[in-house]
Amino acid sequence: MDADVVVIGAGVIGSSIALELARAGHRVIVLDWAPGAGQGSTSASSAIVRYNFSTAAGVATAWEAHSGWLDWAEHLGHDVGDLAVFRESGLVMLDVEAAPRTSWLPLFDEIGVPYEEWDSATLAERVPGIDTGRYWPPKRLDDEQFWEDANHSLGGVYTPDAGYVSDPGLAAVNLASAASACGAEFRFRSTVTAVEKAGGRVRSVRLSDGTRIPCAVVVNAAGPWSGAVNQLAGVGSDFTVGVRPMRQEVAHVPVQEGYGGPVVADMDLGTYFRCDVGGGLLVGGTEPACDPMQWIDGPDAVDIHPTTAVFEAQVTRAARRLPDLAVPNRVRGVVGVYDVADDWTPIYDRSELEGYYLAIGTSGNQFKNAPVVGQLMTELISQVENGVDHDASPVRFRAPRTGLEIDLGAFSRKRNRHTANSGTVMG
Secondary structure, eight states, X not given: OOEEEEEEOOSHHHHHHHHHHHHTTOOEEEEOSSSSTTOSXXXXXXXXXXXXXXXXXXXXXXXXXXXXXXXXXXXXXXXXXXXXXXXXXXXXXXXXTTXXXXXXXXXXXXXXXXXXEEOHHHHHHHSTTOOOBOOOSOOOTTSGGGGSOOSSBOOEEEETTOEEESOHHHHHHHHHHHHHHTTOEXXXXXXXXXXXXXXXXXXXXXXXTSOEEEEEEEEEOOGGGHHHHHHHHTOOTTOSSOEEEEEEEEEEEOOTTOOOSOEEEETTTXXXXXXXXXXXXXXXXXXXXXXXXXXXXXXGGOOOSOOHHHHHHHHHHHHHHSTTOOOOSSOOEXXXXXEEETTSOOEEEEOSSBTEEEEESBTTTOGGGHHHHHHHHHHHHHHHHTXXXXXXXXXXXXXXXXXXXXXXXXXXTTOOOOTTOOSSTTO
């Protein structure tokens, strides 16, 4: 069938967009190379729900999305079977020179995000067994200074409403199922080979099997393949922010007595960790300057096996913060490919090609915003297709749950890099 909208990508972002467009009455077809929803970078996400961002739009979007996770069944609006679960464990963001609390707590005050400021004594009390030493900046394991004792202590900021989603892949499946119930069609094992246009506007999408799907609108939500899809469409000449794929590893560490504390975001040592299935730990990195980024040319040929070097670096840093944590000899974890924007802020925007829209640069920190991304993209598409010049006068999205007004210009492909941005997955 023909479609009003073709969404390329059935991860948590693409599926959310499909759901909201279908709810708005559009005929939606979703295309993905994988055999099912959420089987790309979504399934490798740590699925942490937090609110620490460096812009008001970033904090407001995450805070609005929190309401969707709290009542996931209501957000979906359909009985879709087993549901992903949001576990409200709380999160403590440890103090770090690169992102001092004074630079982002005013945004919490502005948006209305509840928080507690902890000194080192409170941190030690609330997270039993934690080392409150300040080790900044993060260092490689082969740097002798890595093992030096801390001369100062640190505290942090605790957000009680933060946490994580138990199964990120299932969350995408939930959204896709709800979208299907609203009439969206998902075509898996489908590879896009052309975005056809005429008169400066999208006209159709062509697949590797020769199928041509006429459409008025295309949304690129292809994750780490988004750059390749943009090339097919011939867009990107006016971007001031680039996106590119990056290989990323997350470690899974068994813990004998389990871990029941909050998520810990530890840019001081360059790591983060949260409770994992069975009481273990899921441990990742915060892209410290001492570690090389694993940028790749394309996601198809990536080695999906976690490496000893990255595993040991991540887990040893976590063990520095939790001295009772043992570093296992056996490497366990997952490897994913992220679609990363230059400033770790996503692009939710139109493009220079009429009818071609962008939901890209989302990997690493946008899983948490899935409940609201579909809504803001649907509003953006509606207004631009009805003549609004979003480049000149950015659309302002009124968040339905919190009532917050979010300036979508903050996610523009033409934005200037925000000077307060940490340059890491923390945004």
